[in-house]
Amino acid sequence: MTSEAYIYEAIRTPRGRGKANGSLHGVKPVTLVTGLIDELRARHPQMDTNAIDDLVLGCVTPVGDQGADIAKTAAIFAGLPDTVAGTQINRFCASALEAVNIAAQKVRAGWDQLVIAGGVECMSRIPMGSDGGAWAMDPETAYDTYFVPQGISADLIATTEGFTREDVDAYAVQSQQRSAAAWSAGHFAKSVVPVKDRNGVILLDHDEHMRPDTTLESLGKLKPSFAGIGEMGGFDAVALQKFHWVEKIDHVHTPGNSSGIVDGAALVVVGSEQIGKDFGMVPRARIVATAVSGADPTIMLTGPTPATEKALRLAGLTVDDIDVWELNEAFAAVVLKWVKDFDLPMEKVNINGGAIAMGHPLGATGAMILGTVVDELERSGGRYGLVTLCIGGGMGLATIIERV
């Protein structure tokens, strides 16, 4: 029997600084996930875990401690019933939102009734890119397809769109201010589950990458992060050979206006209407539409625009229908371009801050920001929210939800 897909719960860990001095560096990825599974069981004791069909987790660098299907590993280690399956997926930066979308598609197809979706990434332990891959590592593939790293793509977007260093830094200041305001107003109180050690002692209860005192002046002092690889690594030349009408790349992105490297995990409970009735759980939002799109792989991070268009079309909605807009802050220019493409009012975009301030744990972010939108719709009384992320390789993913 087919059904609408509903979101019943959305929780996340706080985000730890993605370095050896980060508070979560000593915590295993599998433990971040099982901690959240424990929280789900505590929050919903009436939910029969035997009804869970699958645990779908995003993870972008699935090697080492994150390798070999961390989803099923976590399901076993958390003591979920043996019949609960688990699969790890990789849609790069949008992996956890893809996990939610897959869960929604399973439920709407009627094959599964209850799916836990989300993701995990411990970037302090498993560095970005350490899983290799032909696009960056195979010379024939890289050469023929004009591979460049994301930072170069972000700088290329700023260049082609005419965003200055001041523009992107101003956006970064806003991200810091909004994140700080959201934290102090308690907007994350419902979703954030502190990470504890094995004795119940709290290791981290807040997003520790934030720098609320950031100003335009302090950001202005930072050196561009990607000018070096652009020049010495040859990547500027690669991008400019493809975008031959561009004269030179303006390297505007710095550690202050790029997404932070952090550790974290998130889970979302997606189920049919019947599941809510069976276990007395109240749906919080309905998943209205899911959309994925490709985009040019070299400029790479422009995919949110076609994905957003596709999701709106599938949902039969227009830009004006959306009350809460959320685009992962991979880099400031990515957000500015998308806002420009749809002429969005900044008061409706990333209102609780984002990854520039709080960090972007690659495989988990999509579920984290979906949860932020669920909470925001409930708080503001808005109806529709749209969540989207830019994705490596030139892709975009979008999900539209409706508060119920």
Added chain:
Amino acid sequence: MTNMIAWEKDADGIVTLTMDDPGRGANTMNETFQRSFTETVERLVAEKDEIAGVVLTSAKKTFFAGADLNLISKATVADAPELTAQSMAFKSATRALETLGKPVVAAINGAALGGGLEIALACHRRIALDVKGSEIGLPEVSLGLLPGGGGVVRTVRMFGLQKALMEVLLQGQRRKPAAALEVGLVDELVADPAELIPAAKAWIKANPEAVQPWDVKGYKIPGGTPSNPKFAAMLPAFPANLRKQLKGAPMPAPEAIMAAAVEGSQVDVDNALRIETQYFVSLATGRRGS
């Protein structure tokens, strides 16, 4: 048909093989040579118990002049199976030579370019005569080709990917014997032609068990391969910088060389040689345009 490689065994059991193409002023990688080389290696294998070692040299002014460009420039996509078979036949002969179990020395009496150096690279030691006009290197890239006779595979294993690409393969540097010694393409120089063969024989007597480094258990390519995190961190800049240098010029050979080198570094020697042949044939037949 006669064998163009003369066979002469001395009292110590050392066989001196002298390449001398009767139809040409220089030895080239033509059909006569390929057949002669295969036959000669087969005989070495058959008689190896009575052999102490092998010296490979040339009766011409040069050691070996490389590929026969008349043959290669006429190749089309339809010739791919034939070219592949030829290339692999030559390579299996070079593998048989370097795994003979007896020391093999290239006595490089004059220029060894392209295929000539590739034959020498399949020997355990290279001793070059420091003679005016002699040049050593793998200049295939300047002809739009890649060293398809094991030159990519063996220089990568001798020097590591970065040095092999930068100093030997991508620019096809031709070096005087002294410079070739310095970069490591040859192991020893002699000044007088009369010293060449005695030096080769002396090395054979001192190294009766010669084996290529890459055929020793536990061998690792110097400087690492893509599975090494340090090397992997640098690798994406290789093709990007190549693109930067070529400025978008439609030159498929350097990319093919880089690809063959990197891909070959991730598998065993024999598969690496196959990959090298595939890229070579794609260039020679014009399949791999820009």
